[in-house]
Amino acid sequence: MIIELHEFTRVEGNGKAEIIIDDGEVKDVRLKIIEGPRFFELLTLGRHYYDVPDLEARICAICYLSHSVASVLGIERALGVEVPEEIQLIRELGLIGELLESHALHLYLLVAPDVFGYPDAIRMATKHGELVKEGLALKSFGNRIRVMVGGREIHGINVKPGGFGRYPSVEELERVEKESEALLRLARRAVRLFAQLDPYGARAEHFVATDGYLWGEKLVSDEEGEFHYTERIEERSLVYSFAKQSRYKGEPFFVGALPRLLLKSEMLTPTAKRLFEEHREKLETGYVSYNNLAQAIELVYSLERAKEIAKVLLDRGIEGENVPVEAREGEGIGYVEAPRGVLIHHYRIDGNGNIAYSNIITPTALNHAMMEASLLEEARKLYGEAEERVMIQRLEETVRAFDPCISCSVHLVKL
């Protein structure tokens, strides 16, 4: 017998799941990504590197800037370009804006209705209007940062190899400094709210993140030092899904907010670090549902870090100089922490500056096996114990905890 979970709601993109029952027991779970394939690597082949970040941004709307930045990092490494700290800080600020926008969307509009028992945030707003408003305030602040760094709210084209089309102004940075301080209170309230939830889903055993907080030169895991994805992560196609599945040393692993906190807590800002310590015991159990608590702590981190960066840039003044970029043959990998986890853009460029090879692996594809493991665990716990309707609701919540971005997960290429 197969219990079908119909298309997930309150997630980005289209996916569903099947629970396979045999002999009165849950035997297996299949997470089916039914969003059509989108062929983004094929799209970039033969294209000039300069145009590629704008195209790759379109893999995902919620985290377009993570894609532009990962793409730019891969291209710059392939071309041997190094950018000064100013450009790095502005990019980081953009990624922080994206984290705020995406986490606020996820926590307040997609997850909170589960917490309060509503089908959506619009209907939840009748009773919990204040909370919805707080979420929208955080989200729109994140979006304003994305406009400033990325050029617009969705699919901006301002992030380029070697720098930016347009640099932030003093007034814009002053506003970031002021508003991030003002919003901190709301983020701390979110931590209190999401800390109350009971754990569900599986306990992850392997965690992977980039070596810097929001981007890096390499990846790190809980059990070893730095490595390139090609050394430890394997992808395979599935017969029942448009997304491939990745495994770390043959096993499911977890990328996202919780792995970031567990692997890189020493990089956190003061209040975020204190909140992490306060909830450390809980987070270290590794339950995937604590990803939501981790996201709330990252709202605090993002606001504190945005303020820090704005201050540094204001103190030293913005030069606004791009680094010259010249076409040459090369290969490079860009690693970025998209809001929902590690994002990999890998390119080879030919002597004319055109893309000769590209491989992109998104966080949702990396988490695919972990999502299945989590569904299996939860289905085994609830099957026969709870009403089917209750079980299905909880399974959907289990998937939602990952903040999956299904649209992004469906175009992995092997060439």
Added chain:
Amino acid sequence: MMDNLKLAVFELTDCGGCALNMLFLYERLFDLLEFYEITEFHMATSLKVENHYDVALVTGTVSTQRDLNLLKEARNHSDYLIALGTCATHGSVQASVELPIREKLKAVYGDEGNPMRALDSKPVVEYVAVDFALPGCPYDKNEVYQVLLDIAKGVEPVKKDYPVCLECKLNEYECVLVKKGLPCLGPITYGGCNAVCVRSGLGCIGCRGPLPGEVNPAGEYEILKELGYDDKYIIRKFKTFARWEP
């Protein structure tokens, strides 16, 4: 008081941005709720209560059999259907990969391909008649807001019929094509975005699709040739968001 209009948002294969952009209306989304009741919008709600919609917004390309079924369902059950965003109106980037679908799938999923039913990505307008087409990757959210208000008030929304250049000039941005030699598709692209990319000092990449009528793509082609861009580059640039002409 009149009953609110039933509004549905359907997502076919895309990046999620056109649905997300509705949420980016923030408090203005609540203004729209004075006129509309959202009865289908799977990114935002778990509720699905109606099977008749006064207005249906369809985003994305038709890339699977599921997409096609969903599109037909949307068309059959709605009075007024809007193809929303460049995927729905022109196919956008995912339709611009010019290889047979079988070869594309093989490149992605290996020798056996993938047994799931994938179709070559095409815009919504290739399959069904639409009542309004609003391009943009993503569309400008002010524009969708205005269109939905117009419909609620019984006014037929107006289609933009001028190039990006017009809004660029109104904003007094420097012409990046003439002054910087950047490849800018502003002269031949549907306006309505308020020339947002030129604001960053960068060229328009044509994400709202080609403006039909009295535009001069041949002239644009000549200018880019003179600036030193080669044929292949220019043609690919022209076709990036618009392999399919509506």
